[in-house]
Amino acid sequence: MSLSLTRAAAEDLLYREALYLDTRRWDEWLALYLPDATFHVPAWRDETSQTQDPETELSLVWYKGRANLEDRVWRARSGLSLASSPLPRVVHLIANVVVEDAQVEAGTGVVGSAFTVHLHDPRAERTHAFFGRYRHVLVEHDGAWRIAAKTVHLLNDVIPTVIDFHSL
Amino acid sequence: MTGAVDYRALQRLIDDRPDEGLFRVHRAVFDDPGVFDLEMQRIFAGGWVFLGLSCQAPAPHDFFTTMIGRVPVLVTRDGDGRLHGLVNSCPHKGARVAQLRSGNSRLHVCPYHSWSFDSAGRNKAIKWKSGGCYPQGFAALGQDLPALPAFGDYRGFLFGSLTAAVPPIEDHLGGAARLLDLVADQSADGFELVPGSVTFTYDANWKLQLENCSDAYHFTSAHPSYIRILENRREGGNTDAVKSIWEETDYWTGEYGGSEIQGGSYSFANGHVLNWGRFGITPAHPLFDRHEELLARVGPAQMAWMFNMRNLTIFPNLQIAENASSQLRVIRPIAANRTEMRTWCIAPKGESAPARSHRIRQYEDFFNPSGMATPDDTVAYEACQRGFASRVEPWLQGYMRGTARSAAGGNTLSDAIDMTAQRSVLADAQTCDETLYHSYYREWARRMSAVEGGPA
């Protein structure tokens, strides 16, 4: 049986991902990703274009395999990273959700959305926002939608000291 | 504060007593806005500053823009292939002429009143010039984009100066030029920047970045989460991860018995320093698949040095870190308590696709502000900046490890690549030399305290 990816289903998954990141339910966040999922935050080549090929161009983050995200979660919880202690408070706002491509037979769908992450860093007493667009590739897995690939097109890429998975 | 400053007093912010082996730096060096203003004049506007690489403007009419301190700079290649370093400010009203970070343009047209300049900076047109009723002496004033008073190209590393009173760039680099050679010679075709640059800021003084690059002491303290993740990957916990060169070394474990040479430092004239670690010719290094070609082309000593971890600072604003990968950093001070870092992955041209991919992966995990190491550094800089506010005990003591091992001149390892140094330290895993910073602050004191109008 294949599901057809509706906007409601896509929104449900994206909003749950945001909720898990905002509330630090990172195990549930990781469970949204397939074991071989990719996670990509391209860098910018110049004022107008972003890098595309992670094999030949630099990314802010490029991971192939959920285990890399598990490493990042481990680090954030470890107490061994000054940049993660204390953690910033974040809230993700996601809007403009569009199902761009739904392949019913294959059980896949591509979802575009816009995001803003508001962040308060209590250590530095500093508040700012990251914003841009998400592109999720979702795959039906045991009757539910999971993330096979996520690309974060970060528009304000002059990074104030640090950016981590929980703020993307 | 110019005019009222006792420049000689600035020298007293560095407590340098070579006879006693004592060296301390006053906190005001890092957080005093008056000191920062003087640094802009005397260090950034008073000598050689790194601009970029000639490969950032490879073709005729290519250009890139950067800054010397607060001054916008345009580096452009003219139609004959010659590079020019220019002040990126229109002689008419001062507007920044080229707005983009890089591009290709035969003509740079000022966006404000359309004065235009060719790719050598020569004025080509003044809008409605003949109708402008200019005074007679106008043409003699010159309407070209002003050339930087000094512009130097060492093997594709470009430097500029806002004062003409500088030595030739080769003399400024001195023995440290050999370390730029180690970057330039990794491929017979030269080097390039991997597409994509990363910019970040931190709320602390620029010299914290200067120091951290040379700081072997902080690695196990500031980066335990990164080290533990590498250990976990080595044990097979995460088979999706790429291999990092740090996994192949016990440089940072301190388990080497404390006697074997694991690295060290070199200090050069004019403020340049190298911190290095012995890494060996391991498959975790992106150069590994070409080590035979390197051996044949550059010889065993240069090749061994290319595989070593090397953190190089060319005073005051260029750093090249080759450890888990290879990073080019340009430091731009914004205020006493704020700094911008522009960073790129620098790599030899023509390397294999797997080696390039491997280099990029290691870079992202280690160097990026979105990675697992750099954020733990920059956040520590911010902690320092907070602490600098104290004057209860104004002197900082982070400049004395390694004193008893510091030797005048180089050693057999530097001799092997014809590199002359002012001082050197050979270190075991726990020496973590801090005397290399003396080079930064002696140059800093020399430049900051030079009498106005006198020789720099």
Ligand SMILES: [Fe+2]
């Ligand atoms: Fe570090």
